[in-house]
Structures are given as structure tokens and as C-alpha cells.
Amino acid sequence: MTTKTLENLFHETLKDIYYAERKILKALPKMARAAQSEELKAAFQHHREETQGQIERLQEVFELLGKSPRGKTCEAIDGIIAEGEEIMDEFKGSPALDAGLVAAAQAVEHYEIARYGTLKSWAELLKMTNAVALLNQTLDEESATDEKLTALAEGTANPTAIEAA
């Protein structure tokens, strides 16, 4: 048994987020269909396109690492998405639905922000300059998406939820 290194840890975490991104790619159209406001539908559709680009960037990082792109079950994202689906079921037809969908999406974004922040700092240590740039680009996109969701919550989803209360 050989001792595991930071490069092993980086690779394992890369597989985790690769699985997560592909799962998110599948979940977003369902969230867009469920959303009540046009703004939120559009935001989920836009983020789906962005996610496609993020998956391609991860494939490049695998290549830089000399590994083939392969995911491994990420129980965290499975749980986060399952909770989002529960909200969709339980709050279907409720004026609070969009507020719940935004909250579910922000839990997803924060998971990604944590993982990309970690991966970026490890890539720096491993002197993988090109990987740092790729991971940083996605990290910026995830942070921007999180801020956009906050604006959407404040501008539309939350007021709709409370006005009807």
C-alpha cells in the first residue's frame, strides 16, 4: 500500500465535482420547468449552458493531470438535489415555490464554491498553473450565479412568497 498524496486527494475531489456537475446538468432543466417566474426559468436555463462549459473545463483539468475524466458518486450533491426535489413536490402550486427553488439552487452553488475553492488552492500547490486558471474561471462563475440568485430572491421570488401570505 503506497501513501496517498495531495495529488491523489486532488484527483479524488476532481472526480467528486465531475459527478456533481453532470448531476446538476440533469437537474437544471427540471428546476427550470418547475420555476414559476420567467426570470428564474431563464436563470436556470442560462446556468445549464454555463454548467456544460464547466464540465468541459473539468475534462481539461483531468487531461492536465494525465487522467481520463471519470466521476465517482458524490453523496453530497445527491442529497442537496434530493432536497431540492422535495421542495418542488411539497411546494408545487405554492407562491413560496420559487423562494424554495432559489434556496435549493444556492445550496448547490455553495457546495460548488467550497469544492472549486479547495481544488484551486491544491492546484496552486501542485504547480498546475493551467488548472488553476480553469478552476478559477468556474469558481468566478459559481460565485456570480450565487449573487444572481440572491438578487432574484430579493427582487421576485421572496416578494411573491410574502405578498400571497
Add this chain to the structure above:
Amino acid sequence: MTTKTLENLFHETLKDIYYAERKILKALPKMARAAQSEELKAAFQHHREETQGQIERLQEVFELLGKSPRGKTCEAIDGIIAEGEEIMDEFKGSPALDAGLVAAAQAVEHYEIARYGTLKSWAELLKMTNAVALLNQTLDEESATDEKLTALAEGTANPTAIEAA
């Protein structure tokens, strides 16, 4: 069947984070035992005490809502913690272990930051002024813990992981 309101959504999310906090309380001593550096052990022990206070704040928020404190299974935190346990098993004895533990803890913090941020904004809409103050206090603590973990990663855990590589 009555239409679900923002108050229902707030209550459901409160039950989710209440379960999560109690699960984290149980996970932290295990993470402290696994940590290799004294600094990281101390950080997990300190955060355990903080978590105890956060649970008490949540009990106060339940009271303000006129509900008894009760959790409901949060698949997200179950998944996040399961991934942390996997790191503990797979990287036991590796110089990269602490880097992995910090990453796992930051995934937990980000989940909490997302949930408390959402709960705080909903409490504002519901004009639950005292709940806003309680949730904000915890949100500040979680953000500070996340920053402390980043400092620990940069100062100790990551250098240890890379020096041995």
C-alpha cells in the same frame, strides 16, 4: 389541502438545519480525533462548542415560530459528512489527511452559510426581528469558521501535504 406559505418553507428549512447541526455536533469529535495537527484538532473542538450554541439559537427560533424544536432528515448534510468520513478512511496515515479534513469541513460550512443566509432573509420578510438577529449571529460564526479553515489550510494542512509529496 391548504396552500403552503413562506412560513411553512421557513419551518421546513429550520427543521433541515436543526437536524444538520446535531449531526455536525456528533461528527466534530471524530474529525478532531482524526486530525494530525494540534491546530486543526483545536479548531474542530472549538467549533463543536460553537455548534452547541448554534443549536440552542435554533431552539429559540423554533420557539419564536411557536413550534417545538424538531429536525427532519437532511440528506445533504448526511452526504457531506459521509464524504468526510470517506476521506478519513482513505487518507488515514497520509500527509494529505489534514488538507482533506479541512476541505470536508469547508463543504459543511458552505452548506450552513447557504442555509442560514436563506433563513435570515426569510425571517426578515416574515418580520421575525429576533429570529433575524439569532440567525445572523450564527451566519457570522459560520463565515468566520470558513475563513479560519482557509487560514489553517494555507498555514499548516496544505504545506504538510505538499512537503511530503
